[in-house]
Structures are given as structure tokens and as C-alpha cells.
Amino acid sequence: MKINFISNQDLGTISGGWSGINYNMLDQLSKHIDVNYVGPINPGVKISSKIESKIYRTVGLKGKFFFFSNKRLDIIEKEVKEAITNTDVKYNFFFGQTAWLHCDFDLPYGVYLDADFITYLKIFSDFDKFNTKDLDRIAKKEESWLQKAQHIFVGSQWAWDEMTKYYNLNENQKIVVHTGGTIDYPSEDIYKGQLNFLFISLNFEKKGGFLCVDAFKAIKKEFPSAKLNIVGERPPEDVLKEEGVTYVGLLKKTVSEDLEKFKQLLSEAFLLIHPTTMDTMGAVLIEAGYFGCPSIAPKSFGIPELIIENKTGLLLDIPFNSDDIVNKIKTLINDKDQYQKMRISVKDDMVSRLSWESIGSKMSKKIIDGDFNN
Numbered sequence: 001m002k003i004n005f006i007s008n009q010d011l012g013t014i015s016g017g018w019s020g021i022n023y024n025m026l027d028q029l030s031k032h033i034d035v036n037y038v039g040p041i042n043p044g045v046k047i048s049s050k051i052e053s054k055i056y057r058t059v060g061l062k063g064k065f066f067f068f069s070n071k072r073l074d075i076i077e078k079e080v081k082e083a084i085t086n087t088d089v090k091y092n093f094f095f096g097q098t099a100w101l102h103c104d105f106d107l108p109y110g111v112y113l114d115a116d117f118i119t120y121l122k123i124f125s126d127f128d129k130f131n132t133k134d135l136d137r138i139a140k141k142e143e144s145w146l147q148k149a150q151h152i153f154v155g156s157q158w159a160w161d162e163m164t165k166y167y168n169l170n171e172n173q174k175i176v177v178h179t180g181g182t183i184d185y186p187s188e189d190i191y192k193g194q195l196n197f198l199f200i201s202l203n204f205e206k207k208g209g210f211l212c213v214d215a216f217k218a219i220k221k222e223f224p225s226a227k228l229n230i231v232g233e234r235p236p237e238d239v240l241k242e243e244g245v246t247y248v249g250l251l252k253k254t255v256s257e258d259l260e261k262f263k264q265l266l267s268e269a270f271l272l273i274h275p276t277t278m279d280t281m282g283a284v285l286i287e288a289g290y291f292g293c294p295s296i297a298p299k300s301f302g303i304p305e306l307i308i309e310n311k312t313g314l315l316l317d318i319p320f321n322s323d324d325i326v327n328k329i330k331t332l333i334n335d336k337d338q339y340q341k342m343r344i345s346v347k348d349d350m351v352s353r354l355s356w357e358s359i360g361s362k363m364s365k366k367i368i369d370g371d372f373n374n
Contacts (some may be wrong), residue, residue, distance in 0.1 A: 184288070197269065295307060
């Protein structure tokens, strides 16, 4: 069976985020299906569109969401058509959804997404600064496009529940596959008992960096050997002056030295602290779990589907503050038996349930077994 894998991601750039998911999903599907990669399809936005939106905001009006303007969606459709060279494919697989809303090529298709357009905008942007009619235009197009999809592969049940608040979709379309980590997992846990905490994010503030540091400072007073390693966006200077805090830097998995350093940090970590307020799935929790490192994170977004409370990690009720984080961590520090069991459980769970091999096998079976093959 041949399919097109249509994406806006460059295979030469692989991170722990969206590009890493794209790479691994393609890799796994290719083990079961003959895949033609169509991408990256990612035309730039015209400067005139940006200027137009900025003028609207300058005079007190709400701007248009020019990234998904009708013009750009038409250009994307044209580029996809031109890039598709195989004529004997039976199925189009789209990585992500909103960019492809004008792509209807009379073939059955499926899509993988971590959040619908409305939910994504509310989490990662300022929903109220955009023109309501323009957002409604995009949402209606997305609903119609998704309604015609053979399969909607979602990163979490939460993503589906959020999507069906806004869109009328068929439950039979849904396949929850979650996501996997963009890193090889070790054969065994080599943790030696260090009280090293880890914070990883490209957005220090929105991912809860200040809450993490406040919690760490309280832990440090009671447990002097505690250390906090920060990976990703550089935190403010006052954070770096705190005793026990080390900024490791922005580690790139495509750089061998950075990748080995990242693996070392995961191997030596007691706990990943992830008090995020801006997320969808939290793939970093999976990567930590591969190394036997549990996480503490909010009971929000798709996170509760990744962490089994008190078995593979710790969940924070909403709302929460740094004291809530501290109390849960201290309980875990003081219960060594529970902690050791948690390390075993989180590694077993993540490797078996949230490996790319498992995800790819599930997705491939759904595609191959589709009615359009009969």
C-alpha cells in the first residue's frame, strides 16, 4: 500500500517537539507502509498581510489571522499538488491540520493533531486580539475538513474532548495514539540516588519556571544536597544566582554532544518538575520516563493521560502553588520504597505504551485496514 505523508516539517531539523514527532511518525509508518514524503510545505507569509493585520491593531481594531488566510491556504494547496508525484497512492496522511484546509484531493485521508485551531490559539496565543469573523472562518473550514477525514489520530483524549466542544465530529473517526519521545531509551535505569531536579522548556515563564525555582528553594533548605538543572530558554539572572541552580543551556538533539548531555541529565534526575500553564501533551514527560525519571505536573491538558498518579509520577490539582509542589516532592523524597517502585513503573509504562514502535504499529494498522482498500 502506498500513501502520501504531507507535512510542513523539514526532516533536516529534529527537536523534541513537533519536528521530532513528525520524524518519528514518518519513520514508524514507513516500516509498515510504502510512504511518499511530501514536504516541507510551508510557504512564507506575505509582508503585506502582516502589515495589514498590524494596521488593524494599531487603530484599535482586531487583526486577521494571516497565517491561515485564504490566499496562503490556496498557495499551500497548489504546492502540495505540485509536490505529489505518485499517482498510485490510496491515502493521504496529513501531519497537523489547519494548514491543509484547502487540500481535498478526492482521496481518503487521515490527520494527526495535538489540538484543534481554537484550543491551540487559546493556549498559545491571545485569542481576543484577533478578528472574531476571521477566526470563525478558519474554525468552520477546519470543522468541515475534519468531518471528511477517514481517521483523526489525536495526541490525547483531552485533545478530542476539546475539539468536540467546538466541532461536530464522529466518534468513529477518533484514534487516540498519544505521542512518543524523540530520544532512544536505555536498557536499564542507572540512577545512583542523586537529589537532582530537572526543568526543561523553551518558554521558562509559561512552562512554570518561576514556580519550579520557588519550590526548589524550599526543598533546598531542608535537603541541602538538592540541585536543579535547567535546560532550554535561559532564565533571568536572579534565578541563576540561586544556590544549587545550574543553567545547562539549549541542548540540540541533532548535536551528538548535546544529546549525550541530555541523556546524562535524565539518567541522573530524581524528578522532572513541569508546572506548565501552556501545553498540549508534554512529550518531555515521556522522555524523562524512558530513563526511569518520574515527573510532577498539573492535572490539565493531556498530561493526566501520561502520568498515573502516585504510580508513574505526581499530579497537581488545579489551581496549585509552589507549596503544593513542595509538599508532594517531600513526600516522595521521604518514601524511598515508593520512589523506587515509581522509577520502575514509569519506565515500564512509557516504553511499552508510549514508544514510537507501539504508536506506529497502531496507526499503520488503522490505515491499512481502512475500508478504502477493499
